Amino acid sequence: MKGYNKETIRNVALLGHGGSGKTTFLDAALLATGVISRLGKVEDGTTVSDYDKTEIEKGYSINTTIVPVEFNKVKINFLDTPGFFDFAGEVQGALRAAEAAAILVDASSGVQVGTEKAWLACKKNNAPRFFIINKIDKDNVNVDQVVADLQAKFGTSVVTLDDRDAVSEAIAEVDEELMEIYFDAGEFTDEQFNAGLSKGIQQGDICPVFTCSALTGEGVKEVLQKIIDVVPKADVDENGRPVAFVFKTLADAFLGKISLAKVVSGKLTPGMSLYNHTTEKDEKLGSMFFLRGKTQGECPTAVAGDIVALGKLQFTKTGDTLSEKNNEVVLDPIAFPQPTLYQAIVPVDKGADDKLSSGFQKLMEEDPSLVLQRNKETRQTLIGGQGEIQLAIALSKLKDKYGVAVNVVPQKIAYRETIKGTSDVQGKHKKQTGGSGQYGDVHIRFSPSEQEFEFSEELFGGSVPKQYVPAVEKGLLECMEKGPLAGCKVQNVKAVLYDGSYHPVDSNENAFKTAASLAFKKGIVEAKPCLLEPIMKLNILVPDEYVGSVMGDLPTRRGVVMGMDPQIGGGQLLHAEAPQAELFDYAIALRSMTQARGSFTMEFDRYQEVPAANAQKIIEAHKAEEADA
């Protein structure tokens, strides 16, 4: 795989609904070009692209894989992405490395949710795109109908090349020069046609449709030739200073960390010293190779426009740019989707907390759309991602690769406690039998506050000597960590120390601290305490036909719809609020309510009082837990 340059390299990301045949298409392309001698089967784990142990077990792709195909002196670097929506993060990375995306469509299924999602991902990333209708060998396939459906769904940029007049007209629209040629001559030469089509694809004005069967091989070479002819080339400077963008990180069982990089300027050679301006570290390129599935190929240089694997980079992660120290180039990082589903986990082996976090860090290097959080208030470890499949695979890898087995446990909510009324109480700590005594006595008024915690003193006459006041405040602050209702953090409380008494020998800081905590417990309980729960703000994107069921579901989650914005191109953006306690499974529920067409983001908005009936249950559960412990 040597001797290619930007004119003879194409980078194409394969997208599309799971099962449309992306992985099989790559085997078909390798078979058609003589690299392999028989077509692999995804189900048997014999394809070039799905080589990972988990992929073979599951029978579908979960990682982006690079499969270069050499045909007619051109190298096409295909990036095979997983079709499952949980792995949307993989698609983001692949689109950053490719000049265009091929969206595969199963001819027997037509437009599917994954087809729409792929289109939207391309649109969002301004990625030039084309369709490959695959599986045309199947019975009862109507390709014309599929094309008509694609056009109905995605608009007039979608054209088949059989309809030569329509394509020529579309090309004429690409720019004025082409328009003039078409007007004067009435047709294009092959060269003008391809160049015009390529420009049309590049600008997003034309989205051609090709057809093939990965299974029988029919049309596969033709698709490869079309990609060579019309897919845009990388617009890069091969003689510029070296710059590379890391779009994916793999943790290989034998080779360790592998960074997949797109060379965006100049040339890379093994041993070269580069600089990571994000982490501000020197990075020496050690081993450098081409990948085809899991197979490595020799790579003495990698030129701008090509994709290369870099072994064991020390300070570089997905989304980082490598350049020279005196040539600061930092390309935009990859926009990974925010987690929508969280799960609480505990290691089976109680002492494995450190191993868990170091193992999960490695998984996050491979998949930056995963997150690991420690909730200090609930003392739970949470993992987050896009869906159940992604999280389940992460946990099975954690066990297989890093030896940490975990259990998924019910998630706890970080409830808070506060007061709605006022109180005026005495806290007295007195222990004066035998040995040295203890004496502290405080009078404190409690009331609601805008701030987390407010403390002041209005003492006079030395009822409590000044040196003990900080101990009183400290005692109260410690109590704020664990409220009297359900052991939650307390907030928005004002305390005024206004009276008390002391003993010349037995009073000390500790005694006043204890007195303050006695006052706190009494004071909170007498000041109309209540539980607060986190309320989340939701933005839910729903196609029109599902708006009714999504709106109808929200009240069952104690949710409220705040507003609705119609979206250009169809669908509604619902603005809603709901308690976090009702949203643990929302990613799963929304997917099933909308056949995976809906999506949402959520963020913490505020704390709000828990309705009395719910509060009672939470308090009882807490009491039961305390009794158990």
Ligand SMILES: Nc1nc2c(ncn2[C@@H]2O[C@H](COP(=O)(O)OP(=O)(O)O)[C@@H](O)[C@H]2O)c(=O)[nH]1
């Ligand atoms: N009949 C037929 N089956 C195909 C074709 N291409 C792929 N398949 C089958 O469709 C299934 C899903 O293929 P796969 O390559 O894993 O799809 P991916 O999820 O898009 O990567 C597998 O059982 C393939 O054997 C084709 O052209 N014709």
Ligand SMILES: [Mg+2]
């Ligand atoms: Mg696949």
